[in-house]
Amino acid sequence: MLMVLASLQPAEGASLVSISEKTGLDKKTVSNLLVQLSEQGAVKIRKQGAVYHLEDIGPVFKMEGARMALKGALNAPIIGAFPIAKKGHVSMNQSNFSVQAVLSGATVHCRDTRFRPIIDGAASENSRYALTGKVVNDDGVMMMLWDSDGRAGVKSPSTFRDYPLNSFDLILSS
Structure with missing residues (x-):
C-alpha cells in the first residue's frame, strides 16, 4: 500500500499503468490498494481521466515512509533468497x-x-x-x-x- 502511495505524485499524478510499473504489482492489485488507501488510510485521491492525483495524504501515513517503501528500504529481505528461515x-x-x-x-x-x-x-x-x-x-x-x-x-x-x-x-x- 505504501509503494502505491509513493507512486502518486501530487503535481503530475500517475496512471494505473505507471503505478503498476513502479511497484511491480498488477493493475487489479493497484486498483484495490488505491481504494484501501482512501477507505482505510484516509488518503484523498482524485481520478482525472486515467490519472490519479494525490490531494491529501491524510493523518495515517507519512510520504517519507511511503517513498522508502517504494525504494525497498522498508522491505524485509526476500525470504526465498535465504536458506535459513527467519525466526518465527x-x-x-x-x-x-x-x-x-x-x-x-x-x-x-x-x-x-x-x-x-x-x-x-x-x-x-x-x-x-x-x-x-x-x-x-x-x-x-x-x-x-x-x-x-x-x-x-x-x-x-x-x-x-x-x-x-x-x-x-x-x-x-x-
Whole structure:
C-alpha cells in the first residue's frame, strides 16, 4: 500500500499503468490498494481521466515512509533468497509448492485454517512476488502477495494485524 502511495505524485499524478510499473504489482492489485488507501488510510485521491492525483495524504501515513517503501528500504529481505528461515517463520518445503499448479486451479489453503485464500492470478513480471490475491474470513478481506514457494509476502498493515505473516502462507491441499 505504501509503494502505491509513493507512486502518486501530487503535481503530475500517475496512471494505473505507471503505478503498476513502479511497484511491480498488477493493475487489479493497484486498483484495490488505491481504494484501501482512501477507505482505510484516509488518503484523498482524485481520478482525472486515467490519472490519479494525490490531494491529501491524510493523518495515517507519512510520504517519507511511503517513498522508502517504494525504494525497498522498508522491505524485509526476500525470504526465498535465504536458506535459513527467519525466526518465527516456519520453513516451507519449496518442492511441494507449485505456482503453476495453483494458477491451474489446484486447491490451496492458508497455514492458519481460519483464513481462506482467493488467488487472483500471477503477479506482474516485474514483481518479486509470484501470486496475488486475498485472504478472507468472517472478520473481513485482506489483499495479499505470495512468494513462489507459497510464503505470504505482503499483507495490508491494518487488516488482520494481530496475526503473524506466516498465518497466510499457502499450502497445496493433498
